[in-house]
Amino acid sequence: MTSTLSRPATALEAAPTVPRPSPSADPWHWAVTGACLLAVLAAATSLNGVVEPWTWLAPVVGTLVPVLVAMAATRALRLGSMITALVGVLALIGALTAQFFPRQSILGVVPGPGTSLELQRLLAQAEETVVSQVAPVLPSAGIFLIVCAALGLIAIVVDLFSTTLRMPAASGLALITVMISPAVVKPTGVGMFAFITTVLAFLLLLAVAQWRENRLASGGARASSGFAGRSAMIGAAALAAAVVLPMFVPGFTSGAFPQGARLNLWGNATGLNPAVTLGNDLRNPTGFGRIAYSTNSDTPVYLRAVTLEDFSGRRWEPDERRGEREAGVEEIGVETGAPAADAEAEQTFTRITTQSYASPWLLSPYAPVGVTNLAGSWAWDPANLSILATDGGSTARQEYLVETRSASLTREGLGSIGPSDSESVPAIFTELPDDTPEIVRTSTEEITGDYVNPYDKAMAIQNYLRGPEFTYSVEAPVEGGYDGSGMDVMARFLESKSGYCVHYAGTMAVMARAAGIPSRVAVGYTPGSPTGDSEEGPDGTELNEFVVDSRNAHAWPELYFEGVGWVQFEPTPSRGVVPTYAQQAFSPVGPRADDSDALNPGSLSRVGAEADASAEASDAAAGGQGAGPQNEASPGAGAAALGGIALLALVPLLLRTARTRSRRRTVAVADVSAAVDGAATAAWAETTDIAGDYGHPLDETDTPRTFAARLAHEADLAGEPAQSLARLRNAYEHEEYAARIPADGAIPPVRPGGGSGAVRGGGSATLARPSAARWDDVDIVTRALRRGSPWSTRVKARLFPQSLMNRFRSGSRRG
Template sequence: MTSTLSRPAPAPASAPQAPRRAPSADPWHWAVTGASLLAVLAAASSLNGVVEPWTWLMPVLRTLVPVLLAAALTRALGLGSMITALAGVLALVGALTAQFFPRQALIGVIPGPGTSLELQRLLAQAEETVVSQVAPVLPGAGIFLLVCAALGLIAIVVDLLATTMRMPAPCGLALILVMVSPAIVKPTGVGMFAFIVTVLAFLFLLATAQWRENRLASGGARASSGFAGRSAIIGAAALAVTVILPMFVPGFNSGAFPQGARLNVWGNATGLNPAVTLGNDLRNPTGFGRILYSTNSDNPVYLRAVTLEDFSGRRWEPDERNGDRESDVAEIGAEDGVPGAPADSSPVFTRVSTQSYASPWLLTPYAPVGISNLTGNWAWDPANLSILATDGGSTARQQYLVQSRSSALTREGLGNIGPSDTEAVPDVFAALPDDTPEIVRTRTEEITGEFVNPYDKAMAIQSYLRGPEFEYSVEAPVEGGYDGSGMDVMARFLESKSGYCVHYAGTMAVMARAAGIPSRVAIGYTPGSPTGDTEEGPDGVELSEFVVDSRNAHAWPELYFEGVGWVQFEPTPSRGVVPTYAQQAFSPVGPRADDGNALNPSGLPGATGRTDPATDPTNAATGSQGAGSEGEATPATGLLAIGGVALLALLPLLLRTVRTRSRRKSVAITDVSAGSAGAATAAWAETTEIAGDYGYPLEPTDTPRTFAGRLAHEADLAGEPASSLARLRNAYEREEYAERGAAIGSPGAVTPPVPFHGSGRPGPSGTPAVGTPAVGTLARAVSPPRWDDVDTVTRALRRGSSWSTRIRARLFPQSLLNRFRSDPRD
């Protein structure tokens, strides 16, 4: 009797799935735009120290928020990428107009008549700030206009890359652009705080962008593919590169990036005000801006560029006085209030070769009476004898001859001079602003109160500043936040009693005015070091050659004595030369070898056979620190280099480990809750990549069965490894080819469309061929994948490989050449 098989009942209908979100619906772009805003603001934190800290924050927020809000709204309306970029640019123009051109604006945000003229004025103001102020510069509309415009454009680029183009990784280049200016201007580089917050913000942007991609790919459902781990690896790679790169790129100096490293792209001091770069020059131990000069002077020669007279305001800068200048520098007359040269005085000749030094202010000994062989148009100021280029020229690669005069001053002669007439010099040399700190006045009264003559008062001030309480340091002002000049800076210097020449010179000049002595601050270079060469000067005069560079940059006070003129003093300890008339027996610091009486052979290092470390010119940038400080930095630099190289070497291993852990996690979830989508695919992807790392790559024409059969045969997998490989393959086939909700072999299941491709090769040791479909393999439900099977196959591959293959598979896995993906069939 033949039994009749009943027709199988139809498979139960699967539960209706929730409709997926339309691809155009993308509310998650708002999160990426917000992350872009945070990233740009984090990079902008490096501007602290370029401008006064956090003064830039509100103008930048008032610029970036409207720009990114306009871009996000346009994107939400689905108007296209070009319209989004255009909306961002228009919003930037409107935000800048509302902030910086409110009087010229139409309805508050549209540039109106007069905007171009106001723009030119603000740009000129910004240029003046850049060339005439020392960082951090004072907050001003011109400099903030440039900052806000630049950051607004960078924010548009970052938002387009991360949100519209969905390429967040290149945004790091835009963020680096923000930090270029601080790396150039700030003496300590970008700074660790700004660097760390920028890196964290960039990683957050990467993670947010990947989270958005996962949401879009899953139709809004929650998904995870290890994007946070990948972001951390990218950040580690960026950190390693930034640590190592400055050690091999010319221009980075003074430490490891970002703290202590300064990108020096100019190579020499430039700008309208030599005082701008003075502090940075002194902190640069390499020495640049080389200048040669030859002279027949019997006294050490200071090369003087400008003087600072106006002590009002928060920054001191030279007054150009273009309307009062005389154009003929071949014959320079006497300075205002200064008598002419004595009839019996012999001329001093100095030939100067500027080489790479570039400045619109000419370097000359004081006091010049004539200059020859200059190229360009130059004019001199009768108020201070400063010489300025009037045609936009500079001192670069000039070689000129200066004739000057010097007075034979004595302590006794200066001590017999009484207080000067108030009308002897212009008021600017004697005026004290109303905001002069009380500590300046009280300390001056304590020091000079018992003296009457200007000379005695001046010597009391100089002796006080050169006393044991004060210390020369180029770092203390930076750490204490009083670098540069200004009345508040002088007050903080008197409290901390540590600083460099600008602070000593400025403080003595201010205290001299408080004591009734007209004063000013000269900016230039100390005498430098002799080269040992000589050359012939005018009328056969022999000129001895000296060299100076940025390490000799200096500031010193000049005080006015009626009937004599302007007299130089030296209050800075361990720097410069104390003139003979200003020396006292109890002076604690003597002349330095390089800047002392270098014309006297007994003052040279070779005369004694030894050099005082405190006077070594290579240590001029660090004050009293010896050569040991440089040696102490070498091990740290070496450790950083070794650590960076090690991090780069281990980077492939870290990337591979992160990917493996992400896949292990997805399979572990399956062990608890069977049926989680993607688990078998993740396990199979890990298996095929591990096999490729050990020399058994997945070919483009391979099906799961042909690959499994070839791997079992070539790697000699038998026993438990072969069974594990078969289970991984079966789970993958089921997940990839079976209908969702139906087990393979159950009614309604679909047989996987995989070709045979010769997969019936016998397995090793008599085991069934892994690639051969066993009867009922697809006719029964396959258990969820287990990570133990992946580990079993991995251990078998490792045991069957040579030690070199094992090292290559761990440290340089071939699977990293493939892009991050979950589907191995690509």
């Protein structure tokens, strides 16, 4: 057997080793990055309703633009995908520093001394906002820091997938994550506007990415846009189906994407149990008993059904006091102990639609002065302004209008009020049973013993219960056997320091009485969630709509202040809304118990280090005494963890990309007719690895020719991809075998998967001199394999390439 070579082996040694010109420029990636920016901003429109509409736009744009511009500039310099991702993260840190930490920064963009403390303060501020407000929350630096950081990380991921990985379809998963929070928080879901805007921006991103691919494939010449047009048509059809179908499918009345995904499963009419068995309602994950209300109030509205005053007995239940009620609710008089209604007090209208909610106790904001359009016979209680049906009726299927008047409460005003007269309110609001647990009395003395004024004592109790030692849980009382109400339950709660609203409200009310402050527990609903709709109210006022259900069931304490009346507090962490007069940094505004010479009852002075510690604790959004570890678990930790996971998931991709770039440099030569030792081997190694990543692995018994034939058959390669594969195989065979055939012409043994072994069997073979390996052929084969693979295979090949898991086979070196 003989072998005829078209050129001597020494020709390889004489070939010049000079680099090939750089690949052609790719200016079109700038357009894809711009489309990424629009897509993320479009998805962010779903945040309207979670935060105040459009307040997020300026800080988000100020974060995303420098991040994406920095990544695009790095990509234009061809510094590599790993460097591009790193530059994006550094640009994000710089943009956040410039916006939120300018005073602590170095040169305006580098975090400097004090950044860590300021970060903790902003995260604590954000936590307090989440705990004390309902959507849409008021804009604050802490909330915007978290929003900008999260959207910045998502923008980096979208840009890497769309531009670096050239997988724009996969970036849609990142865009969906932007809308998860609005889908959960907003009762009507993401919203039609945000949904359509995001879909259109995503289709634009796909079209621009395909336009770039066509330009690259055609060497910069104008290419066909047929694929983009077909994609737009398919996307438009899918969008139309998503928008139109929910209108005709029963049950799609509220939910996530875009307006409906949650079936309306509310069945029989149900109402709030006034005996404070709220645990079952709160543990129901789906919710029931939907209630809608519209109000012109500037502050969140609690819907109040009834109050609990009698703290004796094993269970606390409301006293109907039917003999003391006054019939008719069109005009409601003044509550016992409260000042006469001030004509200049703020007038609020609330229209309530109960739907399936049924209860003999009427829901109303506090304090009502009149109820109209109410069917049935109702009476109100002068002791607590609760409204009860007197004819066996209920609230089911009612729609009525409530007028309320309330004076503006301030921290300073409440702080200047002294202890109330014992005759101001009925004794039922001040009595404690003889079996009041000792832990209640001793805890109250420890917390409030330094203060004189009722407001200071009330704030000390609220801050204690909202402190880091207590946790909100609807399961712990069940597991601990102290679910429900009663003095023994309050004692168990103070020992375990874990429970839900019933335990927090009841405990604060009992401790307030132990401190000499009349108290009661109100039962009703937290403000709920805005729908974004509005309607016209009396005198042309605009009423904004909210919805609540059983998951909003709540209990809260009301404390009595002489000359003001009953004042609401919120000791339950992570539930409800802390009133403005109770959510500021707490320091005593009245005299301390040891201020025997104090002459100014309204003094704002703080005495002793304990007051400073209390103020610092409230500043840190703990609402308790001592700053402590509450800053360790902040909302930013979740965003940082998410970013870390995302970057970790990109490690295989970055390693694979680095190896590909190394092989590309090996292949690059100046003269396309000359070959450099190892260039064809590197190109063939890249081809076999890519094929393996897309599901066509190289077998141990494969020769280059058998593998190429099998790959062409399995992947259905034809035309230009098949020709490119043949050129890569020929260049590899010539480089491997021509350089290794000895002078006597004997063919070396076959090496599976590479090395000598292109010729098998008898006869002779002629290795014609091929052209040098070209990386363009590798790209053509790669694109063909990608087009012929399903979406899941493409993602796996990009993010988890199988070739990284395989060790180099013995005797086979692939560059």
